[in-house]
Amino acid sequence: MQGLQEIMKNVEKKLLSKNTSEFKPGDTVSVSLKILEGDKARLQAFSGVVVQKRGSGMGSTFTLRKASGNVYVERTFPLHSPLLSDIKLLRKGKVRRAKLFYLRDVSGKSSRIKEKK
Secondary structure: OHHHHHHHHHHHHHHHOOOOOOOOOOOOOEEEEEEEOOOOOOOOOEEEEEEEEEEEEEHHHEEEEEEEEEEEEEEEOOOOOEEEEEEEEEEEEEOOOOOOOHHOOOOHHOOOEEEEO
């Protein structure tokens, strides 16, 4: 049984994407997604604050929250998805929590996060 777990880890290592930049909850990142429309593909950017990172290995995900007008949108992305072409770190945030779910209750200027210097 131990041999099977090692084989799974080796396969998983090969599939992990290398283009993930180091980011934490509170950071502002921009994610470029490959959108397939018929036989054409294009890139679409989604930028926002990282609310949480969870999981490890192939199952790891992160959640971004962005303001679109007066409406806030949260979207969860698999970290090692082949549809993610690029993750750019825009700002480092200064937070003291690993999960920023308190941002769901605030809006406007109170939802801003200080930048780490």
